[in-house]
Amino acid sequence: MRSIACARQSASLRKVKRIMTMGSETAARARLVQAYKEVVGLGLTELSSGNISLRYGEGMLISPTGATGETINEDNVVYVGPDDRWEAGLRPSSEWELHARVYRCGADTNAVVHTHSDFCVAVACHCKPLPGFHYLVGVFGGDDVPCVPYNTFGSEALAIDVAEALKARTACLMGNHGATARGPTMEAAIKGAHRLEICCRQYIHALALGEPRRLTPTEFEDFHRRIGTSGYAK
Numbered sequence: 001m002r003s004i005a006c007a008r009q010s011a012s013l014r015k016v017k018r019i020m021t022m023g024s025e026t027a028a029r030a031r032l033v034q035a036y037k038e039v040v041g042l043g044l045t046e047l048s049s050g051n052i053s054l055r056y057g058e059g060m061l062i063s064p065t066g067a068t069g070e071t072i073n074e075d076n077v078v079y080v081g082p083d084d085r086w087e088a089g090l091r092p093s094s095e096w097e098l099h100a101r102v103y104r105c106g107a108d109t110n111a112v113v114h115t116h117s118d119f120c121v122a123v124a125c126h127c128k129p130l131p132g133f134h135y136l137v138g139v140f141g142g143d144d145v146p147c148v149p150y151n152t153f154g155s156e157a158l159a160i161d162v163a164e165a166l167k168a169r170t171a172c173l174m175g176n177h178g179a180t181a182r183g184p185t186m187e188a189a190i191k192g193a194h195r196l197e198i199c200c201r202q203y204i205h206a207l208a209l210g211e212p213r214r215l216t217p218t219e220f221e222d223f224h225r226r227i228g229t230s231g232y233a234k
């Protein structure tokens, strides 16, 4: 784990910069709190198991460690700067590095949602990708949703693997852990996390009759061509 406290001078400089955009930071903090409650309301997060972030300025705003739908508020949301530092006295989610690395991998990512939602966890605990058993699996950018290997929560190795998997997909599963979704907006990232939970639930139901048929590469090519022009299900 890297050093938490930031240098006093750099903290004050950062504060001056952020005061200049205080209006937008206040709005962004409010949006993050509202989004966290939306994720809880959808049943994707229980207790303090999930964390979400929003790109802000050169860094990100992220839910604090141990946050729940009841305890998160605009004041305990944490700004993590481009130097991976934050103000002394605050503590971002233990998965802050995962979020930071996902933003660095894609300029089109402005929000990240990490959950331990039930059906995503159920599939992820088999450490296998969610296969292309339904055409909507294609919404995540390919013909499956990959599952990265298990690594300790909050570890650099886990952050690197998730960021790598999310270069080619908008969501991934995390072995023996959960799932992460990204999007150009918070709305899109939440929708991705929700859709992945639905897809995993339906896959588990389908398995009751045996391993379901998977779409062929040609069928996924047709699907991607169609959503590329229609924006369907995005």
Ligand SMILES: [Zn+2]
Pocket (backbone or CB within 6 Å): 049, 050, 095, 114, 115, 116, 153, 177, 178
């Ligand atoms: Zn987690």
